[in-house]
Amino acid sequence: MKKYMLSSLSALALTAVAAHAETVNILMEAVPDTTYIQELLPEFEEATGIDVNLEVVNYAEMHTKLVPQLVSNSGSYSAIVVDFYWVGEFFKAGWMQPLDDRIAADGFDTSVYVPAMMDLVGQVEGTTYMLPFYNYAMGLLYRTDLLEDEANKTAYMDAFGTELKKPETWDEYLQQVRFFTKDGSYGVVNQGLRPDPIAMEWSNYLFAKGGEFIDDGWHATFNSPEGVAALEDYITNLNDYGPVGAASFSFDEAFNVFSQGQAYSYITYNFFRAAVDDASGSAIVGKGEIMGVPGQTPEEGGSLNGAWGWAIPKSSPNPDAAWEFLKWVESPEIAKKRALLGGSATRLDVFDDAEVIAKYPQTTALKELLLGSHNFPTFTYTPQFVEVLGRELSLAVSGEKSAQEALDAAAAEFDELAIKDGRQE
Amino acid sequence: MKLARLDGLVRHLILAGFSASIALPLLWVLRVSLTDKLTAYRLPPEIGQIGLHNFVEVLTQYDFTRWFGNSVFVAVLATAISLPAAAMMAYATARYRTGGWPLMMMVLSSQMIPPIVLVLPMFLVFTTLMPVPGIIAITIAHVAINLPFMAWIMISFFDEDTRSLEEAARCDGATRWQAFTRVTIPVAMPGIIAAGLLGFILSWNEFLYALILGNHSSQTLAVGLASLETHAGVNIAPLAAATLLALAPVLILLPFLQKYLIKGLSLGALK
Amino acid sequence: MAHVTTMERENRRFGWLLTAPGLVLLAAVVLFPIVWAGITSFFNYSLIFPGYDDFAGLGNYAKAADDGEFLHSAWITLLFVVAVVGIQFVAGFVVALMLNDARRGKTVYYLILLCPLLINPVVVGLMWRMILHPTLGIVNWLLGSVGIEPVNWLGAPDMAFWTVVLVDIWHQVSFMVVLLLAGLSALPAEPYEAARVDGATPFQRFWHITLPMMKPVIVVTLLIRMIFAIKTYDIIYIMTRGGPGVATDLISYFIYRRAFVSLDLGEACAMAAMLLIVIAGLTAVLWRSMRQVQD
Numbered sequence: 001m002k003k004y005m006l007s008s009l010s011a012l013a014l015t016a017v018a019a020h021a022e023t024v025n026i027l028m029e030a031v032p033d034t035t036y037i038q039e040l041l042p043e044f045e046e047a048t049g050i051d052v053n054l055e056v057v058n059y060a061e062m063h064t065k066l067v068p069q070l071v072s073n074s075g076s077y078s079a080i081v082v083d084f085y086w087v088g089e090f091f092k093a094g095w096m097q098p099l100d101d102r103i104a105a106d107g108f109d110t111s112v113y114v115p116a117m118m119d120l121v122g123q124v125e126g127t128t129y130m131l132p133f134y135n136y137a138m139g140l141l142y143r144t145d146l147l148e149d150e151a152n153k154t155a156y157m158d159a160f161g162t163e164l165k166k167p168e169t170w171d172e173y174l175q176q177v178r179f180f181t182k183d184g185s186y187g188v189v190n191q192g193l194r195p196d197p198i199a200m201e202w203s204n205y206l207f208a209k210g211g212e213f214i215d216d217g218w219h220a221t222f223n224s225p226e227g228v229a230a231l232e233d234y235i236t237n238l239n240d241y242g243p244v245g246a247a248s249f250s251f252d253e254a255f256n257v258f259s260q261g262q263a264y265s266y267i268t269y270n271f272f273r274a275a276v277d278d279a280s281g282s283a284i285v286g287k288g289e290i291m292g293v294p295g296q297t298p299e300e301g302g303s304l305n306g307a308w309g310w311a312i313p314k315s316s317p318n319p320d321a322a323w324e325f326l327k328w329v330e331s332p333e334i335a336k337k338r339a340l341l342g343g344s345a346t347r348l349d350v351f352d353d354a355e356v357i358a359k360y361p362q363t364t365a366l367k368e369l370l371l372g373s374h375n376f377p378t379f380t381y382t383p384q385f386v387e388v389l390g391r392e393l394s395l396a397v398s399g400e401k402s403a404q405e406a407l408d409a410a411a412a413e414f415d416e417l418a419i420k421d422g423r424q425e
Numbered sequence: 426m427k428l429a430r431l432d433g434l435v436r437h438l439i440l441a442g443f444s445a446s447i448a449l450p451l452l453w454v455l456r457v458s459l460t461d462k463l464t465a466y467r468l469p470p471e472i473g474q475i476g477l478h479n480f481v482e483v484l485t486q487y488d489f490t491r492w493f494g495n496s497v498f499v500a501v502l503a504t505a506i507s508l509p510a511a512a513m514m515a516y517a518t519a520r521y522r523t524g525g526w527p528l529m530m531m532v533l534s535s536q537m538i539p540p541i542v543l544v545l546p547m548f549l550v551f552t553t554l555m556p557v558p559g560i561i562a563i564t565i566a567h568v569a570i571n572l573p574f575m576a577w578i579m580i581s582f583f584d585e586d587t588r589s590l591e592e593a594a595r596c597d598g599a600t601r602w603q604a605f606t607r608v609t610i611p612v613a614m615p616g617i618i619a620a621g622l623l624g625f626i627l628s629w630n631e632f633l634y635a636l637i638l639g640n641h642s643s644q645t646l647a648v649g650l651a652s653l654e655t656h657a658g659v660n661i662a663p664l665a666a667a668t669l670l671a672l673a674p675v676l677i678l679l680p681f682l683q684k685y686l687i688k689g690l691s692l693g694a695l696k
Numbered sequence: 697m698a699h700v701t702t703m704e705r706e707n708r709r710f711g712w713l714l715t716a717p718g719l720v721l722l723a724a725v726v727l728f729p730i731v732w733a734g735i736t737s738f739f740n741y742s743l744i745f746p747g748y749d750d751f752a753g754l755g756n757y758a759k760a761a762d763d764g765e766f767l768h769s770a771w772i773t774l775l776f777v778v779a780v781v782g783i784q785f786v787a788g789f790v791v792a793l794m795l796n797d798a799r800r801g802k803t804v805y806y807l808i809l810l811c812p813l814l815i816n817p818v819v820v821g822l823m824w825r826m827i828l829h830p831t832l833g834i835v836n837w838l839l840g841s842v843g844i845e846p847v848n849w850l851g852a853p854d855m856a857f858w859t860v861v862l863v864d865i866w867h868q869v870s871f872m873v874v875l876l877l878a879g880l881s882a883l884p885a886e887p888y889e890a891a892r893v894d895g896a897t898p899f900q901r902f903w904h905i906t907l908p909m910m911k912p913v914i915v916v917t918l919l920i921r922m923i924f925a926i927k928t929y930d931i932i933y934i935m936t937r938g939g940p941g942v943a944t945d946l947i948s949y950f951i952y953r954r955a956f957v958s959l960d961l962g963e964a965c966a967m968a969a970m971l972l973i974v975i976a977g978l979t980a981v982l983w984r985s986m987r988q989v990q991d
Contacts, residue, residue, distance in 0.1 A: 025640070029656055031655070031657070059654075064956050067545075072552050093743070194939040243831040245829070245848045280462060390937075391941075394940050398852070398941040439790065440795060440805050444808045448811075514717075516714060521707050523708070526980075530979065530983070534975075535730060536923060537926075541955050541956065542733045542961070568721055582913075618878070626871075629816070630815075632816065654822060672811060672814055672815065
């Protein structure tokens with residue numbers, strides 16, 4: 001009898017404690033999905049009694065802010081979002097909690113995620129540490145009105161003898177870039193700022209040329225002839241067919257050139273597709289579309305994949321509450337609601353949902369883009385590699401090094417880092 | 426007579442030219458704050474749709490009032506704590522050579538180190554002292570940042586002229602402390618005000634410690650405004666509005682300090 | 697030396713009493729981090745595997761001294777500091793002198809020049825990127841309307857360096873003005889009266905009275921501005937990220953990357969220590985010259 005009373009009293013006490021407002025603090029970046037989640041939060045707070053604080057910080061500062069929080073034994077964030085390039089680093093340092101047990105216990109279905117997403121921001125070496133949150137694969141943004149214009153069509157046919165349409169191969173795309181650079185308009189606008197904009201954008205060029213970053217043994221292969229050709233294409237596009245100053249454009253400057261109607265194309269993150277239709281910032285509403293970056297043949301693509309994943313840090317003060325939040329925010333209903341508000345999908349059930357497609361017809365194009373995309377080499381030293389690659393690419397663009405020299409220098413540093421990480425023999 | 430008028434004209438031309446070069450970019454920012462991103466980047470520049478919507482957006486959709494309040498709290502408190510301490514330290518060094526130059530060097534050297542290597546140990550210290558470092562941690566860090574600079578600035582204002590005034594006061598029976606507070610400080614006021622102002626500004630603009638040591642509720646303006654640079658680009662129109670909103674109250678308050686500033690500034694009018 | 701008088705002993709004690717609060721405050725906050733950073737610089741300490749198992753002695757220092765990128769960064773920083781401090785000092789002094797003698801409108805000018813200082817560096821960088829956008833920004837458009845080709849403000853290596861210098865000047869020149877003005881307004885009136893009586897020209901008054909009497913304030917202003925200039929990193933981060941190429945890779949930004957991107961804290965601490973030694977050396981030289989004037 002006593003035992004029964006004791007256990008029920010303690011159960012009551014625990015429930016009381018749990019019901020008392022617990023707070024989940026999450027550090028997030030200012031991506032559009034953050035706003036959509038913020039809007040849906042009251043549902044979660046009502047259902048579980050747990051308060052959620054989303055602390056929003058500029059991307060550049062996230063890593064700086066996270067590192068001390070993760071190194072310390074007790075941080076203030078219950079859950080965090082992890083950019084794909086930090087995954088290797090966080091894994092090696094042991095900063096994330098494995099989620100497999102929780103997934104199994106609660107029967108959470110991870111098979112709905114696009115496999116490329118799970119590879120990038122889900123599992124690391126067989127253990128699940130993250131749930132994919134947000135996809136930002138890169139694609140080719142292009143002007144549909146310029147392609148449909150009759151005068152352009154005739155001029156193109158006269159000049160090249162082929163039809164003016166969505167480019168099916170990389171070379172066809174480059175030809176269109178040259179064609180559209182006239183009368184004060186540009187064929188392309190690039191984001192040449194160090195280190196991520198230029199490194200990420202150039203990765204598309206590399207894949208489009210049929211190049212790869214590494215071989216199976218983790219040796220750098222991006223300084224191959226395909227890589228050098230890709231860099232030369234990039235330099236030509238930036239200097240000859242784009243606006244002045246693109247060498248230091250970040251996505252903001254470059255997108256503004258595109259959205260003011262000054263350029264035909266812009267290779268960038270897929271979420272900019274939605275910004276094209278935002279009248280408060282775009283002069284080309286309804287005139288832009290996105291497609292996967294074309295490759296060497298119509299079947300191949302050159303898009304670079306990118307994503308964020310949810311994780312629970314080792315230093316989390318309340319991992320259980322954090323897991324409750326993750327389960328909720330990545331549940332099929334909420335994932336669909338986020339997508340309907342305009343969020344970026346990572347799961348097949350959302351991509352194939354009829355309502356989502358009806359509201360945002362570009363959803364299918366975005367799914368194709370994602371399925372055809374390539375991953376950047378992610379290991380412990382990815383951020384450092386991105387820094388090195390960005391620097392070398394920028395030196396090549398400003399003419400201080402030849403394309404081959406720049407890529408060789410970056411490859412040499414990559415090999416050093418890969419050896420340091422124990423991945424290369 | 427003519428020369429004096431020419432002199433005055435030249436002076437005002439220089440001052441006006443300088444002020445224009447400072448003010449023109451700010452006027453452009455004002456223009457951007459009244460329109461939207463599309464109009465901000467449209468050339469040739471057109472009037473577009475003017476409205477106060479950005480100001481409203483900043484005040485309602487972002488935690489602007491909290492960021493502003495936090496920044497004011499931290500800057501005022503940090504300056505209020507470090508100014509007296511710095512003034513005393515400066516006076517001791519200037520008048521009594523306390524610690525000599527090694528001490529002053531040591532004090533300043535704490536600021537010669539890039540904060541980036543100090544922020545991690547500081548964070549670890551604060552997390553052991555308090556569960557969630559927040560606004561108090563930031564204020565304490567700012568006190569330590571301001572102090573060395575304020576002390577060094579004030580040293581040069583405690584000079585020979587104040588020494589003779591102090592000696593006169595001491596002859597009249599004042600203690601060292603009384604001489605310091607009743608004679609030296611009023612005379613050195615321009616320097617003290619300048620140091621206080623600069624300390625306030627340093628704290629107001631400080632980013633790294635506010636970022637690392639802060640949390641959700643303690644976000645200062647510097648950190649909060651930076652989040653307007655989103656993954657999808659800069660929200661330039663709201664950012665312009667927020668910049669002006671942050672500037673306005675401080676400029677409105679400054680005339681209240683006018684009494685001291687003008688007194689200090691007009692002491693120079695005799696040259 | 698004669699025996700220490702009671703007066704001197706009391707003076708000394710008073711001096712230490714005054715210094716104590718400031719020292720305690722400082723020590724409590726920064727002493728541990730500085731010592732920690734110093735110790736860490738002698739170890740191979742990476743944030744991925746934090747631990748003091750791998751003693752490196754002077755290894756990190758040697759590595760930094762050998763690192764071409766680090767040395768280049770130091771060189772760019774030197775150029776930047778000289779340009780920024782030099783130009784701001786001259787411009788700031790001229791404005792301070794003008795403002796000192798102005799009879800009307802002083803408050804208005806003062807309030808205007810305080811504005812840039814109250815805007816934080818991140819926002820300053822973002823605003824100027826908008827204004828200096830090569831094809832969508834107002835400056836190039838205005839230049840274009842008088843027939844000048846669009847200037848590649850941030851995309852060409854040499855131009856980017858000067859653009860960053862100019863933005864920093866816009867942002868910080870008022871710092872010089874505030875300090876120098878405070879110094880000018882604290883100058884005594886008698887020497888000037890005497891000089892006027894003797895018929896000295898304004899230039900003579902400036903060169904023989906103002907400059908020498910202002911020397912302590914000038915030295916401190918230059919010193920503090922120099923230290924801040926060396927620590928510049930927000931403007932670079934927002935406007936150029938050290939590029940294009942490596943044209944604007946200032947040392948504070950370099951050390952920041954070493955600490956928080958590569959997570960090699962040991963190396964970053966060694967670099968910070970080296971920077972400290974250089975700055976401390978420069979400070980000692982300037983401080984000595986200031987002391988000479990006061991004696």
